[in-house]
Amino acid sequence: MSAQTPGDGFYSGYHHRPAAIEPNPLTQVGPGTAGGEYLRRYWHPIVLASEVKDLPKAIRILGEDLVIFRDRSGTIGLLHKHCIHRGASLEFGIPQDRGIMCCYHGWQFDTNGRILSVGAEPQTSRIPTNFGQGAYPVREAHGLIFAYMGPPELMPEFPLYDTFSHPDDNALHPIKMTIPCNWLQIVENACDPIHNAYLHAIVSGEQFSAAFKVLPALDFVETPLGFLSMATRHVKDKVYIRASDIILPNVAQFASGNNDASKECVNISCGLTRWVVPVDDHNSYYTGLTHYSERTDVWRRADPSELGVDRMGFIGQTADRPYEERQMEPGDYDALVSQGSIANHKSEHLGTTDRGIVMFRRMLGRAIEAVRIGEVPDLPRLYRDAPVRTYNHEVVLTLPSQSNITDMRTLADFGRRAAQVVIDTDALPPLERETAAADRIRQLLVNNLAG
Numbered sequence: 001m002s003a004q005t006p007g008d009g010f011y012s013g014y015h016h017r018p019a020a021i022e023p024n025p026l027t028q029v030g031p032g033t034a035g036g037e038y039l040r041r042y043w044h045p046i047v048l049a050s051e052v053k054d055l056p057k058a059i060r061i062l063g064e065d066l067v068i069f070r071d072r073s074g075t076i077g078l079l080h081k082h083c084i085h086r087g088a089s090l091e092f093g094i095p096q097d098r099g100i101m102c103c104y105h106g107w108q109f110d111t112n113g114r115i116l117s118v119g120a121e122p123q124t125s126r127i128p129t130n131f132g133q134g135a136y137p138v139r140e141a142h143g144l145i146f147a148y149m150g151p152p153e154l155m156p157e158f159p160l161y162d163t164f165s166h167p168d169d170n171a172l173h174p175i176k177m178t179i180p181c182n183w184l185q186i187v188e189n190a191c192d193p194i195h196n197a198y199l200h201a202i203v204s205g206e207q208f209s210a211a212f213k214v215l216p217a218l219d220f221v222e223t224p225l226g227f228l229s230m231a232t233r234h235v236k237d238k239v240y241i242r243a244s245d246i247i248l249p250n251v252a253q254f255a256s257g258n259n260d261a262s263k264e265c266v267n268i269s270c271g272l273t274r275w276v277v278p279v280d281d282h283n284s285y286y287t288g289l290t291h292y293s294e295r296t297d298v299w300r301r302a303d304p305s306e307l308g309v310d311r312m313g314f315i316g317q318t319a320d321r322p323y324e325e326r327q328m329e330p331g332d333y334d335a336l337v338s339q340g341s342i343a344n345h346k347s348e349h350l351g352t353t354d355r356g357i358v359m360f361r362r363m364l365g366r367a368i369e370a371v372r373i374g375e376v377p378d379l380p381r382l383y384r385d386a387p388v389r390t391y392n393h394e395v396v397l398t399l400p401s402q403s404n405i406t407d408m409r410t411l412a413d414f415g416r417r418a419a420q421v422v423i424d425t426d427a428l429p430p431l432e433r434e435t436a437a438a439d440r441i442r443q444l445l446v447n448n449l450a451g
């Protein structure tokens with residue numbers, strides 16, 4: 001047997017060592033970076049409301065050190081952590097009837113950052129009129145506290161998504177995990193539906209249902225908010241579409257993961273809305289609202305009291321399992337963190353199943369550049385006074401016996417046409433939209449794509 005020699009492509013470690021990591025605008029989140037400036041144009045959930053108790057809480061978001069607190073009137077303040085007097089941390093501050101008092105020399109700041117008192121300084125001091133403590137606006141919704149950290153004059157409307165109130169029995173529960181890696185690779189996890197087949201089914205057993213072991217046809221369909229990351233499968237006598245909303249910059253919505261594709265459904269709703277919020281370049285919060293309703297049985301099976309900080313009710317989202325167990329049955333956390341604290345794009349070898357990753361990076365790059373040159377990012381974000389229409393959907397339908405939807409190409413085509421129906425019906429109220437879309441998607445199936 002002849003030895004393989006260099007040049008055969010074997011034993012190429014010496015020649016193909018990982019490329020050095022270079023600064024990447026897509027992964028930078030700090031103040032003054034192009035990526036960080038772009039991310040600051042959106043509202044982000046920064047903590048669970050339940051985390052803000054009587055004492056102030058130090059947090060780090062987008063590379064900035066901050067303190068969040070409730071004053072004694074219940075108003076939430078989000079201030080720069082270091083007091084503008086001489087830098088003591090306001091995490092040791094004392095919440096007042098209005099605002100917070102710094103522990104060191106008694107300066108007092110309102111929740112909007114206005115200086116209410118300069119302690120022992122003379123009454124005539126001009127410091128309160130000339131300066132203020134850095135502050136950011138916050139909004140509390142559905143058990144999450146959101147902040148806007150961008151230029152105040154460019155603050156967008158606060159977005160509420162249509163999925164929050166549809167279906168009628170939908171109940172929301174907040175969750176938050178800390179993941180020690182860059183935000184982008186966590187977002188990309190949602191743009192990568194093939195990992196659901198491998199990581200969550202073929203490799204790890206049945207983290208999702210057995211139906212996920214079937215390799216899907218993939219597609220990525222643009223929506224007014226970003227795109228749908230789609231997996232369409234032929235499971236026994238059914239066609240099963242799972243289309244996840246990718247909403248720029250850092251929001252995604254997912255259907256339940258335990259659909260076994262045995263029961264027909266056309267759901268334009270979701271089981272989870274999640275935001276990836278950068279702590280800094282190397283750490284992120286995976287923050288979400290789980291949706292409980294009759295139709296999202298993945299969450300219905302879980303106990304809502306088991307959801308919260310570092311508790312999600314789904315395996316493999318934290319480091320809390322023994323290392324060997326994680327090796328034998330890895331989850332998202334293990335895959336994501338093991339990519340490195342910032343995944344090195346220069347060392348990747350992307351293939352056809354990575355089209356969603358490429359699409360997201362392109363959209364993100366364009367949006368960052370638009371902000372850098374002074375434009376508003378060109379993705380529509382919200383609708384004044386109405387919920388933002390979203391596109392997440394899950395379809396299971398029985399294939400007609402004569403159906404030609406069998407190979408990967410026709411499966412992908414069917415998924416794409418169904419997604420277009422979901423996009424085209426977005427002006428309708430949620431329930432009407434679902435009924436109209438279901439009719440049209442069934443018709444597509446009956447017509448065997450003839451229409």
Ligand code: FES
Pocket residue numbers: 083084085086087088102103104105106107119
């Ligand atoms: S450092 Fe805060 S009042 Fe002096």
Ligand SMILES: [Fe+2]
Pocket residue numbers: 189195196199200332
């Ligand atoms: Fe996953």
